[in-house]
Amino acid sequence: MATEKFVSRHIGPRNGDIKTMLETVGAPSLEALIDETIPSGIRLEKALELPKALSEYEYFSKMKGIAAQNKVFRTFIGQGYYDTITPAAIQRNVLENPGWYTPYTPYQAEVSQGRLEALLNFQTMILDLTKMELANSSLLDEATAVGESMYMMQALRSRAKKKAEANQFFVDENVFAHTLDVLTTRATPLGIELVIGNFKTFEFTDQVFGAIVQYPNSNGSIEDYSAFVERAHQAESLVAVAADLMSLVLLTPPGEWGADIVVGTSQRFGIPMGYGGPHAAYMACREAYKRSIPGRIIGVTKDAQGNNALRLALQTREQHIKREKATSNICTAQALLATMASFYGVYHGQEGLKRIAAHIHSATSILSEGLKSLGYQQTVHNFFDTLQIVVPTGVSVEEIRKAALQAEFNFCYRNDTTIGISIDEKISAAELSTMLSIFAKAVGKKAVVIDSIEEKISFDSKYTRTSEFLTLDVFKRYRSETALMRYIKSLEKKDIGLNTSMISLGSCTMKLNAAVEMLPISWPEIGGIHPFVPVDQALGYKKIIEDLEKWLSVITGFAGCTLQPNSGAAGEYTGLMVIRQYHISRGDGHRNVVLIPSSAHGTNPASVTMSGMNVVIVNCDADGNVEFEDLKAKAEKYKDVLCAYMITYPSTHGVFETGIKAMMNLIHDNGGQVYMDGANMNAQVGLTNPGTIGADVCHLNLHKTFAIPHGGGGPGVGPICVASHLVQFLPSHKFVKTGGENGITAVAAAPFGSASVLPITYGYIAMLGAEGLEQVTKMAILNANYLASSFQKMGFKILYKGAQGRVGHEMIFDCREFNKSVGITDTDIAKRLMDYGFHAPTLSFPVHGTLMVEPTESEPLEEMDRFIEALAKINEEMKEIEDGIADVSDNVLKNAPHTHQVLTADEWNHTYSRKKAAYPLSWVADNKFWPSVGRVDDAYGDRNLMCTCAPLEAYNEECIDVD
Numbered sequence: 001m002a003t004e005k006f007v008s009r010h011i012g013p014r015n016g017d018i019k020t021m022l023e024t025v026g027a028p029s030l031e032a033l034i035d036e037t038i039p040s041g042i043r044l045e046k047a048l049e050l051p052k053a054l055s056e057y058e059y060f061s062k063m064k065g066i067a068a069q070n071k072v073f074r075t076f077i078g079q080g081y082y083d084t085i086t087p088a089a090i091q092r093n094v095l096e097n098p099g100w101y102t103p104y105t106p107y108q109a110e111v112s113q114g115r116l117e118a119l120l121n122f123q124t125m126i127l128d129l130t131k132m133e134l135a136n137s138s139l140l141d142e143a144t145a146v147g148e149s150m151y152m153m154q155a156l157r158s159r160a161k162k163k164a165e166a167n168q169f170f171v172d173e174n175v176f177a178h179t180l181d182v183l184t185t186r187a188t189p190l191g192i193e194l195v196i197g198n199f200k201t202f203e204f205t206d207q208v209f210g211a212i213v214q215y216p217n218s219n220g221s222i223e224d225y226s227a228f229v230e231r232a233h234q235a236e237s238l239v240a241v242a243a244d245l246m247s248l249v250l251l252t253p254p255g256e257w258g259a260d261i262v263v264g265t266s267q268r269f270g271i272p273m274g275y276g277g278p279h280a281a282y283m284a285c286r287e288a289y290k291r292s293i294p295g296r297i298i299g300v301t302k303d304a305q306g307n308n309a310l311r312l313a314l315q316t317r318e319q320h321i322k323r324e325k326a327t328s329n330i331c332t333a334q335a336l337l338a339t340m341a342s343f344y345g346v347y348h349g350q351e352g353l354k355r356i357a358a359h360i361h362s363a364t365s366i367l368s369e370g371l372k373s374l375g376y377q378q379t380v381h382n383f384f385d386t387l388q389i390v391v392p393t394g395v396s397v398e399e400i401r402k403a404a405l406q407a408e409f410n411f412c413y414r415n416d417t418t419i420g421i422s423i424d425e426k427i428s429a430a431e432l433s434t435m436l437s438i439f440a441k442a443v444g445k446k447a448v449v450i451d452s453i454e455e456k457i458s459f460d461s462k463y464t465r466t467s468e469f470l471t472l473d474v475f476k477r478y479r480s481e482t483a484l485m486r487y488i489k490s491l492e493k494k495d496i497g498l499n500t501s502m503i504s505l506g507s508c509t510m511k512l513n514a515a516v517e518m519l520p521i522s523w524p525e526i527g528g529i530h531p532f533v534p535v536d537q538a539l540g541y542k543k544i545i546e547d548l549e550k551w552l553s554v555i556t557g558f559a560g561c562t563l564q565p566n567s568g569a570a571g572e573y574t575g576l577m578v579i580r581q582y583h584i585s586r587g588d589g590h591r592n593v594v595l596i597p598s599s600a601h602g603t604n605p606a607s608v609t610m611s612g613m614n615v616v617i618v619n620c621d622a623d624g625n626v627e628f629e630d631l632k633a634k635a636e637k638y639k640d641v642l643c644a645y646m647i648t649y650p651s652t653h654g655v656f657e658t659g660i661k662a663m664m665n666l667i668h669d670n671g672g673q674v675y676m677d678g679a680n681m682n683a684q685v686g687l688t689n690p691g692t693i694g695a696d697v698c699h700l701n702l703h704k705t706f707a708i709p710h711g712g713g714g715p716g717v718g719p720i721c722v723a724s725h726l727v728q729f730l731p732s733h734k735f736v737k738t739g740g741e742n743g744i745t746a747v748a749a750a751p752f753g754s755a756s757v758l759p760i761t762y763g764y765i766a767m768l769g770a771e772g773l774e775q776v777t778k779m780a781i782l783n784a785n786y787l788a789s790s791f792q793k794m795g796f797k798i799l800y801k802g803a804q805g806r807v808g809h810e811m812i813f814d815c816r817e818f819n820k821s822v823g824i825t826d827t828d829i830a831k832r833l834m835d836y837g838f839h840a841p842t843l844s845f846p847v848h849g850t851l852m853v854e855p856t857e858s859e860p861l862e863e864m865d866r867f868i869e870a871l872a873k874i875n876e877e878m879k880e881i882e883d884g885i886a887d888v889s890d891n892v893l894k895n896a897p898h899t900h901q902v903l904t905a906d907e908w909n910h911t912y913s914r915k916k917a918a919y920p921l922s923w924v925a926d927n928k929f930w931p932s933v934g935r936v937d938d939a940y941g942d943r944n945l946m947c948t949c950a951p952l953e954a955y956n957e958e959c960i961d962v963d
Contacts, residue, residue, distance in 0.1 A: 006056055006767035010512055011779050012860035021786045021861065030778055034687065036804040037781055039658045042688045048554055053769030056516045062766070063759060067525035069540035074431060075273075075410040075530040078386050078422025079176055079218065080142055080749065082246075083528065085425055086270045089481045090343045093488045094336075096522055098709075101336055102498035102513055104505055105296075105713035108840045109311040110303075110831065110897050110931040114491030115339060115712040116310035120298045121474060122266075122280070122342035128469035129248040130262040131255030132284035136295035138266075138338035138714065139281040139330060140566040142242060143179040143749035145263035146212055147186035148283065148294045148328055149240040151610075152261065153210030154192065155292055158236045166209040167192055172199045174217035175242060181734045181746040183212075188745075189580060189612030199228045204235035215243045215254060219379070220386025220420070222251060222463050229258035245269065245282070246425075247384040249357035251463050261285045268425070270344035271337050272527025275541050276750025277566065278715035278757060280334035280341055290314065294328035296713065301941025303934035304895070305902060311936045329606035332567040332703065336711030347484050350470040356425050358455050360385045363427040365458040366450060370436045375443055379418075382459040386422040388414070395442050403438045410533055429453050494932040495712075496839045501929070502863045506810040506842040506852025507601070507652065509682045509704035517707055517763040521756055531750040532735045544762050545752055551765050553721050555773070556678075556698055557691020560727035562739060563719045564746065564753045568679060571699025571718025572607035572646075574731060574747045578697060578722060579644050579673045580611060581729040581744050591643040591671065595634055597626050599652040599846045604677060613643055624653030624800035632666055639670040648677040649684070649693065650808035652846045653800040654784075656683075664694030673697065673726075681705040682856065683781060683809035686774030690721070697722045707764040708757050717754050717761070779857035780809040783864065787811065787855055790868045794875050799850060810854035812847060819849065822881040824893050826851050829874055834897035836870040836920060837929040866923065873920050887911045892920070897931040 013021065018030060027033035054062065075083060086095070094100045106112030106119075119137040126135040139145040150169050157166055169187065171180060171194050180196070187194050195202075199213055211232055216222045225241070232239045240261040241254040246268040248254075254262045267279035285293050291314070299313030348356065364385050368378050377390040391397055397416055404411055412420030421435070432450040440447035457464070470476075478484040496503065503510040520526050529538055549561040565571040576594070583591045594608045597618050605615045616634055619627040626647070635642060645667040650656045657663075667674050676695035682705045684690075690698040702708045702717035710716075722730065732743035733751035752758070768776060788798050788811040797814040801807055815826035826849055830840030842852040855864055877893055880886035890911050892898075898917040908914060919925045 004055065005772070006053065006059070006514070007772035007775055009056070010514060010768070010858060011776065012858050012863070013779065013783070014861070017861040018782070021782055025782070025785045025789045030782060033782060033785060033806065034778055037785070037802060037806040037808060038656050038687055039660070041661060042693050044686070044688055044692060048686055048770040048773065050551055050554060050770045050773070051766065053772050054766050056767060059763050059767050060516055060519070063520050063763065066540045066543050067520060067523055069543065070525045070529055071408070071537040072524055072528040073408040073410050073533070073537060075533060076421045076423060077410055077412045077530050077532050078420060079178070079412065079532065080265060080267075081273050081276070081530050081532070082268050082422060082424040083273060083426050084268050084270055086272060086340070087344065087347055089484050090270055090340055090347065091522060093485055094340050094343060096518070097492070098499040098513070099492040099495070099497050100339065101518070101709040101711050103495050103712045104503055104508060104510060104710050104839070105332075105335070106312060108830070108834070109309060109936045110933055111496040111834055111839055111929070113310055113932045114494035115335065116298050117491055118339040118342050119335060120310055121346060122338045123298055124472065125342060125345040125470065125475075126282045126284050129245055129253060130243065130284045131253035131467060132259070132262055133287035134290055134293060134297070135282060135284040136293055137298050138333040138335060139263070139283055139295050140334060140570060141277060141279060141281050141749040142263065142265040143176070143182035143746070144566070144570070145281040145283055146175075146179050146240065146242055147182055148330065149212065149261045149263050150183065150186060150192065150210060151328060152285075152289065152292050152294065153238045153240065156238060156289060157209045161206070161209050161236055164206040166207045168195050168205070168208045169193070170195045170197065170202055170208055170211035172211070172213045172217070173197060174219055174221070175212060175214045176218050178734045178746060178749050179242065182749065185577065185745040185747055186610075189577070189610070191612070199223070199225065204232055204237050206235070208235065208237050210238045210240065212240045212242060215241050215251075216247060216384050216386065219388045220383045220422070221380045222382040222384060222459055224462070226257040233258065244384065246357055246360065248465070249353045250361060250465055251384065252465050253467065256467065261289070266338065266341035269341035271340055272756065273530050274527050274754070274756025275529040275538060276531030276752060276755050278334055278337055278754035280338035294330045295333055299941050301944070302937045304937070305899075305934045307933060309933040309936045311938065311941050313941055329569040329573060329603045329610055331569045331603050332716035333714040335713030336715060339712065343484070343488065345470060346475055346478050346487070349475045349479070350468070353470070359453060360423050360425055360427065361458070362456045363432060363453050364423045365456045366453060367421065367423065367432055367435060368458065370432070370448055370450070371439055373448070374436070374440050374445055376439060382463060384459070385424070386420060389419045389421065390417055391419065392443060400438060400442050403441060407434055407438060409435065409438070410530065410537075427453070496929060501837050501839070502855065502859050502867055503839040504841045504853045504855055504867065505839065506654070506812065506854040507679055507845070508710070508842065509701070509854060509856055510710065511682070511707060511856040512858035513707055513709040513760070514763070517760045518709075520759040520763075526756050526759060531752070531755070541752070541755060544758050545755070548758060548762055552700060552719060555685055555689060556700070556721040557689035558698070558721040559724035560730055560740070561719055561721045562730040563717065563755070563758065564731050564733070564738070564748045564751065565699065565718040565720065566748050566753045567714070567716040568699060568701040568718040569603040569607060570747060571720050572603055572675075572677065573610055575675050575697040575699055575720045575722075576607055576611040576613070576644065577744050577747070578720070578726050578729045579675065580613070581742070582673065582726055583643060585729070585742070588671070591641050593638040593641045594643050595631065595638075595645045595667075597647065597651075599624065600646060600648060601652060601677065601679060604646050608646070620653075624651060624655060625657045625659070626651075626663065628659055628662065631663060635666050635670040635672070642667070642670050642672040644673045644675050646675045646677060648679055649690075650680050654807050654810040654812060654852070655800050655802040656808055658803050660693055668694075679704065680809065683777060685777045686770065687777050691723065697726055702761045706761040708760045715754050715757055717757060776857045783855040783857060783859060784809045784811055787853060787864060787868065791871065794872050796871070796875075799847060810852060812850045812852045814850050816849040818878055822878050823888055824878050824881065825849070828893040828896065831935055832874055832877070832893045832896035833870060834931050835892070835917065836924055837927065838867060838870060869921060892917055897934065899932065899934050900930045902934065
């Protein structure tokens, strides 16, 4: 079979380019460069033991066979997961479109206005449906969102509650069981006592700081929580509500009966179940809590020309600023899924959502009446979509289960006498008839045939929603597919994705997300599986998961793996919790100190705090390496309470530290475990690994190293791999057997986290194989050193290098001297790069006043040369300022980026030409990307916080006071 090797499609430079690049780098061969970059003492002695690489065609055929092992039954299990209809226009134009799935988190607002608008629509939709005052732009899943709300309420305790050291959190007995599992995980290390009971009889005390209730509850019952909320507030306690978003179309929203925080999932808004995820959770709260809400918030500001623009607001909440004082480690969220959900709301609008919700409820009502006529008891009197059925005496639930499976239906079997049935938007009259026939046969009766689903409201009128929602123009304008397609395209064109140009963000690994890897995620065999179906209905997923856990363990040099964490930060937390449990099992539960280098990513200290442990910072030296003597002094000082050492490798400064093994030995000698942050794993795979280096646990970012796309800020997958002594503590799950025999409770709602995107990583590893993975790593290192050498020849200072003068897979170049000499900052350079068609590198992280660049292995030489040429031209532009040719304040850098509107205005009052602003190099004109707004004013946006998509004139009239 004549097929191209996938590795040649994935890697950017051609074989003939390598010689040219090595000449620039000054290395005689690629192997010599790798020897100079990675310390010899940690190199792997043999190739990874992985299956032989498949071609794209072979992989596609194999994945078709694997997916076919999944049985796509009609599933009515519910419990937070429901089948849904993804509009084809959204599937094709968003989910399957690299213009939407390849961009990074919209930190650079000027080249991110499209997805910022889509996420602002999401926030507006959430606020309208919940009737709250402030919403974020997504969280990981409903269960962890409930956990985040608990942290938030604890942080918001009243002065009296803090004085009383209130540490109890009430959980109604009818929240989802998997949510309670995650809450248990989150509460335990922080000493929060969960009090489980009935909201109707619960009495608040001065020890209770917050509460969570489900709406409708896990049995499907719509409850009146208003008196409960009033009692809570009288006791100075806060109340969070986990609300079904689709139900709020018909039901009185929590904001109208006093809720303080509302969380949930937007999965029902067109997002496939996907065996548990990914799905965009939401959180909405009172405006007063704006400084405490976790996650990212999209807000409105002004640009340099005074036009309205969007941006990420309130960055002071981010972990890179708060670090160990952060109340959440949330970083990557679910931007792509939130974007899809927002377009679902835009496409359907208020009238469409009412039609869908009424269809769901009406079908549930018809089914309820039909079952009661057959002699079944319906224990829930006010319901939206879920029935709880008690079978008559003598009727076997097991026989009903068998008959349902024969009809390819899944129900929720609660116990020997009770069955739950949750209806979704796909329900048809024929399916209702089939259900009734199953239950009729069990009691020896003839079922009524349902011919149609007529609208019927069967819950008490006091629960009926009366308030309007989705009244803004954006939710009314796009009803035809043509209109929606063009709206989606208009937003896409405002953003830079990998389909536009290189995204050189350091510490982000913006590599190719190959089309063949992406294809399976749209298949119904992948998307149409509920996470709690019987195992024999998910054998395809079982194969993918088992293979991936094995492959990732081999790649990392460890003995076991869990795929449950939904992000890198969630992986950090999971790894620390596993280490914590290991110490507890040995009678060392008092070990609570974690050592972290000062250069660490902000999620590291935040994760430590969430794990109930204390952070001790270790200094770095002038070369960016961990100061070994400081590490030694602190490891010995805290040896009796040392829990772990967190280290990123290669370091956040982009170098392979030669003393890494000595660090491992030092920590182990003092009773600690080593947690290796896998953010930079793209420089390790196939050449070294955490197990060989001596670590005990690491997390991986599948959305970095292993090709899952960033999606504009999520989804992410953060599995952890562990050494043999930690395998028994890997996280378990309430409904599906997974994890270790003494596993910690769940860290995510679904047993395998964001399972539906795992085929992307599966394909990446399967098509590269051991040899391809090794070649990828080598090319990532070569590309980085090619850029570093080229930058140095232009006079840019590379801040940190390894022992032999090499960088790893990324580099930091110093911009502080430019600020001193000509008043140009790293921000000015980053914004000017947008005029050349490039996304900015990582700004001021991990060192203020610098830019961090990571090209990845996927970028062709031609693209890297364009980037080099752009920076060389910017260097010339800075020299013009230094020489007095360009004005100090009115120059192309200070005014960047330049919009089409600015360039075509009648007036031009600058000291440089329009051509210099727009087309600084000839090739820029060939494929010009126009930023849609000028430089945004971050300070204005924080002073005047506006986080909904109200008419533009409203932004000039009202805002949220942030003082």
